[in-house]
Amino acid sequence: MTAPRPRPLPAQPLIELLDVSRRYGSGPPALEDASLSVRAGEAVAILGPSGSGKSTLLNLVAGLDRPDSGSVTVDGVRVDRLGEAGAARYRRAKIGMVFQFFHLLDDLSVADNVALPARLAGLGRRESQSRAGELLESLGIARHAGALPNRLSGGERQRVAVARALMNRPPLLLADEPTGALDSASGEEVSRLLRELNADGQTIVVVTHDTELARSCTRRTVRLVDGRITSDVTSDAATPVTDPESVR
Ligand SMILES: Nc1ncnc2c1ncn2[C@@H]1O[C@H](COP(=O)(O)OP(=O)(O)O)[C@@H](O)[C@H]1O
Numbered sequence: 333m334t335a336p337r338p339r340p341l342p343a344q345p346l347i348e349l350l351d352v353s354r355r356y357g358s359g360p361p362a363l364e365d366a367s368l369s370v371r372a373g374e375a376v377a378i379l380g381p382s383g384s385g386k387s388t389l390l391n392l393v394a395g396l397d398r399p400d401s402g403s404v405t406v407d408g409v410r411v412d413r414l415g416e417a418g419a420a421r422y423r424r425a426k427i428g429m430v431f432q433f434f435h436l437l438d439d440l441s442v443a444d445n446v447a448l449p450a451r452l453a454g455l456g457r458r459e460s461q462s463r464a465g466e467l468l469e470s471l472g473i474a475r476h477a478g479a480l481p482n483r484l485s486g487g488e489r490q491r492v493a494v495a496r497a498l499m500n501r502p503p504l505l506l507a508d509e510p511t512g513a514l515d516s517a518s519g520e521e522v523s524r525l526l527r528e529l530n531a532d533g534q535t536i537v538v539v540t541h542d543t544e545l546a547r548s549c550t551r552r553t554v555r556l557v558d559g560r561i562t563s564d565v566t567s568d569a570a571t572p573v574t575d576p577e578s579v580r
């Protein structure tokens with residue numbers, strides 16, 4: 333039996349930030365001259381202490397904010413040039429996003445939360461529900477489909493949020509401190525889920541101040557200090573990150 337060969341990564345970057353700066357009011361720059369390029373299929377962790385500009389960077393990639401200077405290009409789209417409606421369209425088509433506090437709608441069922449992005453994109457109710465069901469199944473939370481989110485544990489809610497983020501098959505999954513509100517066991521589950529999604533080809537950028545999360549689900553780590561990228565390290569592909577559970 334031959335081992336599957338790793339898929340070659342495409343040359344064209346999926347994300348390209350060039351000399352991006354963002355300052356709020358008269359404060360110091362939240363992000364300064366940041367340049368970063370991420371290829372499709374990569375998983376990248378953005379690490380840094382609180383206030384170092386991680387969320388600022390992610391929000392710029394998501395088109396939730398605009399830089400003062402520099403360019404943000406994602407999948408061929410100049411995100412920094414989009415207006416409000418264009419940015420909303422861009423996010424629906426290209427971005428799945430997961431946040432620390434889940435941001436689920438409390439009065440919609442789990443299945444309706446997951447289906448919502450597809451409904452907003454114009455997909456019919458039946459097709460949306462069917463895809464939501466598949467996602468919930470594959471993420472191991474199908475039994476909660478009819479429940480309201482507040483009946484679920486934190487780890488389960490984050491799985492629902494991941495399912496919702498994947499609903500429209502976005503080329504890019506962004507996660508901002510996805511384990512920040514979880515106990516360590518649920519955090520590890522979410523981390524494993526991200527790792528599996530990346531193994532299936534999903535491009536992921538995960539922002540965290542948790543080095544353990546970074547280590548366990550990505551090979552590439554970008555460090556931010558005071559709004560500046562201070563390092564960008566990819567560990568040797570020949571020695572993949574060891575899953576602690578696989579060590580006997
Ligand atoms: N909307 C905002 N208004 C004013 N200052 C902000 C805003 N968002 C972020 N900042 C400031 O920008 C800096 C970087 O913030 P942020 O990107 O949220 O950091 P991190 O996610 O690494 O904790 C911080 O000094 C923060 O106070």
Ligand SMILES: [Mg+2]
Nearest residue numbers: 386387388508
């Ligand atoms: Mg943040």
